[in-house]
Amino acid sequence: METEARSAARNQWSANPAGTNHAAAPEGTPEFYEQMTRSRYALQPWLPDLLRSWVPPGGRVLEIGCGAGTDHSVIAGIAGATAAIDLASHGAWLTQRRLELEGRPGTAQVADAEDMPFPDQSFDGVYSFGVLHHTDHPERAVAEMWRVMRPGATFMVALYHKHSMFAAQKAVEYVVRLRWRSQKWRDFLPELEYGAANLEQRPLVLLYSRRDARNLFSRFHDVRVRTEHPALRGHLLPDGLRRFGWYVVVTGRR
Numbered sequence: 001m002e003t004e005a006r007s008a009a010r011n012q013w014s015a016n017p018a019g020t021n022h023a024a025a026p027e028g029t030p031e032f033y034e035q036m037t038r039s040r041y042a043l044q045p046w047l048p049d050l051l052r053s054w055v056p057p058g059g060r061v062l063e064i065g066c067g068a069g070t071d072h073s074v075i076a077g078i079a080g081a082t083a084a085i086d087l088a089s090h091g092a093w094l095t096q097r098r099l100e101l102e103g104r105p106g107t108a109q110v111a112d113a114e115d116m117p118f119p120d121q122s123f124d125g126v127y128s129f130g131v132l133h134h135t136d137h138p139e140r141a142v143a144e145m146w147r148v149m150r151p152g153a154t155f156m157v158a159l160y161h162k163h164s165m166f167a168a169q170k171a172v173e174y175v176v177r178l179r180w181r182s183q184k185w186r187d188f189l190p191e192l193e194y195g196a197a198n199l200e201q202r203p204l205v206l207l208y209s210r211r212d213a214r215n216l217f218s219r220f221h222d223v224r225v226r227t228e229h230p231a232l233r234g235h236l237l238p239d240g241l242r243r244f245g246w247y248v249v250v251t252g253r254r
């Protein structure tokens with residue numbers, strides 16, 4: 001179903017698929033993907049090993065909200081089969097193109113996390129990074145995850161962390177720059193998404209505490225929550241501050 005949040009998400013990430021602003025090479029070329037990979041994992045050095053340690057080797061893995069496909073390429077190198085979805089056709093196209101360039105058999109398509117076009121119990125793993133906090137009913141997306149996962153299948157999901165230094169930085173900016181005079185917090189917060197400040201319709205951005213994140217996945221087993229990416233003013237801070245990182249990473253099993 002089309003809603004304001006979904007049309008805003010489609011507008012935002014059709015215009016600016018996440019990470020593409022870090023690549024100068026022509027879109028869809030091998031150099032373009034290499035530049036995105038390099039910059040993503042230079043900015044988030046903690047991510048590749050965490051992702052590799054999670055992907056079920058040889059399993060069938062779904063990625064929800066694949067964007068330009070950087071993480072999906074890592075997943076496709078380990079999993080036996082992959083599928084990717086994104087609400088924005090630009091992201092689905094970029095991921096499909098990357099799979100083809102790398103000679104991988106997976107498919108990327110346009111679809112909604114809240115209503116996925118897959119049969120029940122068809123995946124051994126589900127991955128989603130920075131996506132479910134942009135959809136109007138994250139709990140419906142999580143129910144869909146449950147539906148398409150086989151019993152025993154695992155997931156890894158990253159959400160924005162409410163009690164992070166980055167969220168605190170945004171709150172300070174909101175107050176000090178007197179933005180509260182002209183904007184609601186929920187309209188200001190989406191400016192953290194690249195290019196969103198220039199759009200009239202901005203994506204929905206929800207923030208999660210560790211407890212909120214755990215509650216969202218309360219139906220699953222072995223749910224573990226960790227925070228990653230302690231960052232402030234664009235700089236990654238020492239790992240000791242991980243507790244206040246920008247991502248809540250949730251793992252668990254159906």
Ligand SMILES: C[S@@+](CC[C@H](N)C(=O)[O-])C[C@H]1O[C@@H](n2cnc3c(N)ncnc32)[C@H](O)[C@@H]1O
Nearest residue numbers: 009013018065066067086087088112113131135
């Ligand atoms: C911040 S980007 C993250 C993309 C990618 N996972 C990454 O980390 O680079 C959020 C992505 O989620 C997608 N998205 C938002 N709501 C969605 C929904 N309901 N169903 C599927 N994709 C969605 C957007 O189109 C966008 O590509």
